[in-house]
Amino acid sequence: MKRLGLLFLAAVVVIGAGVAIFLFKPASLPDVSEAAAKLPTGQALIDRGEYLTRAADCVACHTTAGGKPYAGGLAFKLPFGTIYSPNITADKETGIGNWTDAEFVRALHQGIDKAGQNLYPAFSYAAYAQMTTEDALAIKAYLFSLPPISAEAPKNELGFPFNQRYVMRFWNLLFVPGPLQPDPKQSEEWNRGAYLVEAMAHCGECHTPRNLMFAVNNGKKFAGAELQGWKAYNISSDKQTGIGSWTDQQLFDYLSKGHAEGRGSATGSMGEAVDFSLRHLTPEDIKAIVTYVKSVPPQTSADKAIVEAEPATLTASTAYAPAANAATQDSLGLKIFQGACASCHGWNGEGLQTPYASLKGSRTVNDPDGTNLIQVILKGAHMTTQQGRQSMPGFANAYSDVEIAALSNYVLGHFGGKQSAITPDNVANARKQ
Numbered sequence: 001m002k003r004l005g006l007l008f009l010a011a012v013v014v015i016g017a018g019v020a021i022f023l024f025k026p027a028s029l030p031d032v033s034e035a036a037a038k039l040p041t042g043q044a045l046i047d048r049g050e051y052l053t054r055a056a057d058c059v060a061c062h063t064t065a066g067g068k069p070y071a072g073g074l075a076f077k078l079p080f081g082t083i084y085s086p087n088i089t090a091d092k093e094t095g096i097g098n099w100t101d102a103e104f105v106r107a108l109h110q111g112i113d114k115a116g117q118n119l120y121p122a123f124s125y126a127a128y129a130q131m132t133t134e135d136a137l138a139i140k141a142y143l144f145s146l147p148p149i150s151a152e153a154p155k156n157e158l159g160f161p162f163n164q165r166y167v168m169r170f171w172n173l174l175f176v177p178g179p180l181q182p183d184p185k186q187s188e189e190w191n192r193g194a195y196l197v198e199a200m201a202h203c204g205e206c207h208t209p210r211n212l213m214f215a216v217n218n219g220k221k222f223a224g225a226e227l228q229g230w231k232a233y234n235i236s237s238d239k240q241t242g243i244g245s246w247t248d249q250q251l252f253d254y255l256s257k258g259h260a261e262g263r264g265s266a267t268g269s270m271g272e273a274v275d276f277s278l279r280h281l282t283p284e285d286i287k288a289i290v291t292y293v294k295s296v297p298p299q300t301s302a303d304k305a306i307v308e309a310e311p312a313t314l315t316a317s318t319a320y321a322p323a324a325n326a327a328t329q330d331s332l333g334l335k336i337f338q339g340a341c342a343s344c345h346g347w348n349g350e351g352l353q354t355p356y357a358s359l360k361g362s363r364t365v366n367d368p369d370g371t372n373l374i375q376v377i378l379k380g381a382h383m384t385t386q387q388g389r390q391s392m393p394g395f396a397n398a399y400s401d402v403e404i405a406a407l408s409n410y411v412l413g414h415f416g417g418k419q420s421a422i423t424p425d426n427v428a429n430a431r432k433q
Contacts, residue, residue, distance in 0.1 A: 027112045029102040035133035036101060039141075049142025052135050055200040055285075056128070057277035058143075060269075061085050070143065071095075071151040076122045077228065077433075078214075081158035083122045091148035104140045105133055111172060118168035120156075121175075121214065127202035130180035130195075175215040193292025196285055201277065203293075206232035206269060223299035229433025230268040231371045233363050238298035248290050256286045258383045258390075259355055264362025265390075267381040268372055275383045333410025336403055340395065341411075349415045356383070356390040359415045366416040370408045374422065374430045377404055401427040 039045055053059075062085045064073045072087035072095075087095040096104065096114070103114045111125035112118055119125060128136070161167060180199050182191045197203050208216040209225045222242070224234035236242040243251060246263065254260040258274040266274045278286065344357045349365070351357035359365050364372045380394030395404065401424035408427075412420040 027106065027110060027116055029100075030105055030109070030133070032101050032105050032133055032137060036137055038134055039137060045138060045141045046145045049138035049140070049145075051280070052200065053139050053142050054277050054280040055196060056131075056139065057201060057273055058088065058139070060272050060276050061123075062088050068149050068151070070146065071149045072153040073151060075154075078122065080162045081156065083120050083156050083158070084154045085123070086153050087149065087151045088143055089146060089149040089151075090144045091150050094150050094152045095148060096143070097148055099140075101137055101140060105136045108136045108139075109133075111168065111176065118165040118172070120165075120168065121171065124202040124205050126176050126215070127199060127205055129176050129178065130199035132179065132199075135200075171213060171215070174213070187291075189288045189291050190295065192285065193288035193290070196281075196289050197292050201273070201289070203235065207235050220299055220301075222293075222296050223301040226371065228269070229371075229430055230375055231367065231369075232269065234299060234301040235293060236296050236299040236301075237294055238300055241301045242298060243293070244298055248287075248294070251290045251294070252283075252286055255289060256281070256283070257385060259358070259385075261355070261358075262361040264359060264364060265356045265381070266383070267364060267376050271381055271383050279384070332403065333406035333408070336399065336407045337410055337414070340398070341407075344392070354387065354390060356385070357392070359411075362415075365411055366418060368412060368416075368418045368420040370412055370420055370422045370426070371430075373408050373411060374404065374427055375433070377407060378427070378430060396431065401425075401431075 040048065059069050061074055061076075062070045062072050064071075067073060070087070070089045072085045074085045076083045076085070089095040090097040092098050099107075099114050106112050107114075107119065108125055108128040108131060110129070111121065111123065156163070180195055183194070186194075204216050204218070204222065206227055207222045207224060208218065209220050209223055211217045222234065222236040224241070225232050234242040237244040239245045246254075246260075250260040250263050254263055254266060255274065255278045257279065258271060259265040265271070278289075281289075344351070344353055345359055346352045346357075349359035351359070364376060367373065376392070378394055378396040381390075381392045383390045399407070404427045405422045405424045408422045409420050412418045412422075
């Protein structure tokens with residue numbers, strides 16, 4: 001028995017030592033020399049890096065509203081605390097100006113910073129891990145070509161045990177893939193689309209639900225999720241709750257222009273993705289994205305934003321009451337829409353001044369939950385297009401929670417034919433996002 005006890009103790013010590021080494025041993029740096037040798041030099045490298053940096057949409061997460069590009073500080077409010085994006089300019093004190101090529105690649109592929117500390121997956125390294133080393137180095141070259149900006153990001157606000165970075169090594173072991181391998185059974189266009197969607201644009205980070213460990217649940221790939229108070233809608237090929245009924249042209253237009261006839265315009269984080277990233281891609285790359293996304297198996301989601309037949313008549317006199325006893329609220333919603341919205345959107349939702357104001361077919365006005373509709377009314381929408389800057393002002397300071405709830409219910413009924421029950425409390429909660 002004593003011998004068995006000693007053997008058991010020895011086994012515990014060995015296992016404990018192995019775990020300690022796994023958790024605390026400094027992460028090794030990759031050899032990037034072979035990849036670096038394949039890259040062009042000078043302006044050609046910087047141009048390639050600029051294109052890839054846009055494809056990866058780095059600026060969206062590393063720039064605050066009204067702040068300088070890539071200077072960091074954007075807050076990500078998560079269930080376990082708040083994480084702030086770092087400064088990724090070439091500033092040597094507050095940015096990544098002292099990082100080597102190998103350290104930068106390790107951060108993108110393994111989620112480990114210069115000091116060997118684990119990063120948090122609010123940074124999309126689980127997607128970027130599938131990026132080629134050559135592309136990662138090109139992105140670094142572009143970032144280092146920009147003027148350095150001195151900006152210290154706020155400290156993360158995380159409680160125990162989430163503030164213990166070393167535990168992320170277990171997470172990485174479970175959820176961080178290797179480089180994306182081409183599928184020989186698919187076309188070159190499909191494989192290009194897969195690389196852009198999975199490794200670069202990291203679409204799944206927003207459009208795929210998370211599991212209990214906050215990793216994307218690929219068993220429900222592209223089934224839609226809610227993040228930072230916005231809905232990222234189902235973009236699988238499901239015809240009811242996804243994009244299965246969209247034509248290739250509609251999806252192409254939506255991604256490249258932020259608007260598609262009969263589908264409305266992109267807003268919120270999707271509007272940012274178009275503005276900062278997707279509209280800058282080549283038509284060939286947008287087409288490749290369309291090809292890949294439309295091949296993703298359908299996922300039926302709980303999302304109720306199904307675009308059904310339009311209400312028979314869309315006029316000022318045919319206000320849809322969200323509930324039989326809600327005539328007063330509906331009248332208030334109609335009054336606000338008439339005064340603040342009709343001159344741009346029109347009573348038929350076709351958009352009077354620009355197609356970007358069209359509401360016809362938009363998921364935003366067909367979702368009875370009104371999640372994105374409330375946010376758009378509160379915060380507005382802005383996008384740069386070939387026709388110039390398209391803007392809708394926010395009305396957060398112009399109307400009360402009661403008024404915005406009434407307006408939301410009216411819009412959902414009038415343009416989506418949906419019976420909704422948005423309350424002032426829903427609006428108050430949205431203001432906090």
